[in-house]
Amino acid sequence: MNRCRYGGALAVAIAACSVVPAASGLAAPAKEGAVPAQLVGAWNRNITHANWVKYGLGQSGLGDGVWTMVIKTNGGDDFYAPGSFRSGCIAKKGCFPFFSIGLAFVGRRGTIAPMPGLCATRGSYVWKLSGRSLTLRSISGKACGAREALFNAPWKRAKL
16 A cells, blocks of 8 residues: 655655755765766665654655656766656656755765755665666665665666
């Protein structure tokens, strides 16, 4: 069952924080290295209410269900809340990310920029691709429950 919890103040704060930086150019990702081509594209992951609770975000207002992460060649990373992404919607300008962050890579290591309204610090991860699954394992920045809740399980390749 897909239970969305967008009524919380945190969800409003995330939306507000993500629009202003993106429009002003402040959300540009750090340029440590090119995004590996095999990571570029859309990825889905079902995030349950139990997962949000596990990382201390049970009353956060973040939605339960299939989230979509779109990794861009320039290091931008857009997150779409459950129900807000459909294959082809970006090209048709028919969907908008819930929030955006920056990614930077050096080999198999990636740095995830602070998350608007959720994490004030960066997180470092090691990535692994196995077939259509992308796994990110935290090597620093575990103090951010929202980042752990989003990244601490495999993402499956989706159609862009």
